[in-house]
Amino acid sequence: MILQPEITRLLDASGYVVDDSLSTLVWMALALDRPLLLEGEAGVGKTAIAQALSTGLKRPLFRLQCHESLDLNQAVYEWNYSKQLLEIRMREAEKGATSSLRQDLFTEEFLLKRPLMQAITSTQPAVLLIDEIDRADESFEAYLLEVLGEFQISVPELGTVKAASHPIVILTSNGTRDLSDALRRRCLYHYVDYPSLPREIEIVKKLVPEANLLLVQQAVSFVQKLRKQDLEKVPGIAETLDWVRVLCAMKQDSMPDDPAIIRSCLSALLKTRSDQWQMGTEIVAKLQSESRVGIDVGIAGDLR
Numbered sequence: 001m002i003l004q005p006e007i008t009r010l011l012d013a014s015g016y017v018v019d020d021s022l023s024t025l026v027w028m029a030l031a032l033d034r035p036l037l038l039e040g041e042a043g044v045g046k047t048a049i050a051q052a053l054s055t056g057l058k059r060p061l062f063r064l065q066c067h068e069s070l071d072l073n074q075a076v077y078e079w080n081y082s083k084q085l086l087e088i089r090m091r092e093a094e095k096g097a098t099s100s101l102r103q104d105l106f107t108e109e110f111l112l113k114r115p116l117m118q119a120i121t122s123t124q125p126a127v128l129l130i131d132e133i134d135r136a137d138e139s140f141e142a143y144l145l146e147v148l149g150e151f152q153i154s155v156p157e158l159g160t161v162k163a164a165s166h167p168i169v170i171l172t173s174n175g176t177r178d179l180s181d182a183l184r185r186r187c188l189y190h191y192v193d194y195p196s197l198p199r200e201i202e203i204v205k206k207l208v209p210e211a212n213l214l215l216v217q218q219a220v221s222f223v224q225k226l227r228k229q230d231l232e233k234v235p236g237i238a239e240t241l242d243w244v245r246v247l248c249a250m251k252q253d254s255m256p257d258d259p260a261i262i263r264s265c266l267s268a269l270l271k272t273r274s275d276q277w278q279m280g281t282e283i284v285a286k287l288q289s290e291s292r293v294g295i296d297v298g299i300a301g302d303l304r
Contacts, residue, residue: 002030010056016048017195017203025190026053035148035169037133037184040192043236046172050129053168060122062167063129064115066136075140076153077117080110106157119167120153128167133183134176141183148186195237197224203237208244218255219244221291222262223269229283235269243268255292259285 002010004027011018011026018026026049029036038046054061064075072078084105113121119128133141147153151163171187173179195203200220205213223240235243246268247255256262263284270276 002027011049011052014052014055015207016045016052017199017206018049019195019199022049022190022192025188029168029188032188033166035171035187037171037173037179037187037189038192039173039175039189041194041234041236042174043234043238044192044194045237046170046192047129047131050127050170050172053170054127057127057168059168060124060126061129062115062119062122062126063131066130066132066134066140068135068137070136070140072140072143074114075116076114077155078112078114079106079157080112084110108158111155111158116147117153117161119169120147120151120161120163122167123164125165126167128169130169130171132174133171134173134179138180141180145182145186148183194224194227194234197221200224200237200240204240204244207241208248211244211248212253214254215247215252216244218291219247222255222287225287225290226269226279229278229287231270231275232272233270233275235271239269239271255288259288262288 004024007027007030008018008020008023011023025036028034038049040046050063051061053059087105087110111117115128119126130144133144148169151166153161155161171183194200197220200223201216204211204216204220208216211219220240223235223243227234243265246265250256250261250265259281263279263281266276266279266284270279
């Protein structure tokens with residue numbers, strides 16, 4: 001059994017800077033063989049932890065992206081109708097036996113496995129990411145209860161398909177609707193918030209190692225101040241990383257002194273017209289000034 005410190009090390013080696021509380025929850029999910037429900041705003045790193053676990057544990061990753069019109073054919077399985085039709089025509093052309101045709105057509109050879117089925121039938125223990133479960137409807141959520149509770153899938157033509165190995169299941173939610181109590185009871189729960197200033201500096205320094213430390217300090221501080229503004233879409237960690245990469249490409253070793261230069265590249269952070277419109281030069285200058293105050297150089301120096 002993997003211990004909690006080893007989980008932290010594996011995630012760190014995979015490029016995911018994890019705090020102790022989330023690392024402990026991941027360890028608990030592995031120890032108890034329970035799904036892990038991660039809730040939080042978009043862009044805080046919920047999806048990335050499944051990718052990091054897949055890399056760190058060397059397990060295949062199967063991802064189901066949920067949406068409003070998601071059905072079982074997209075999520076679980078469907079029959080390969082074109083291949084079945086081709087088989088029928090070949091049998092007819094060859095004047096082969098057709099008495100067992102119906103039985104022959106509904107075998108695994110003609111089954112198209114979607115993410116849930118792929119994870120359940122994987123011979124190697126896998127990581128199953130069910131992303132943005134809150135975007136799927138309640139009927140699909142109810143269907144998941146059998147999969148998460150029993151690790152099995154019912155196929156009328158084949159019977160019950162039991163898991164060859166239990167996958168690590170990560171469900172993410174942006175909180176666009178309330179999830180059922182039944183689903184929540186089957187999962188361990190963790191709310192993923194935006195990282196603190198020191199932790200986000202550590203994340204950016206790890207994933208953008210070419211960036212100067214002073215630039216990382218000032219840029220992350222600027223983004224954290226920006227998140228407190230009245231924005232339609234608050235920039236996440238991915239946007240911070242993109243923005244620092246843009247500043248590096250501009251050959252900047254620290255935040256530019258000219259607010260107009262900063263404003264010219266804010267499209268890496270602000271993804272709506274209204275958010276970009278309200279960030280005038282004066283507001284940018286104010287955030288720029290605030291981001292240079294209170295930076296703990298000693299703490300940041302430990303992240304070199």
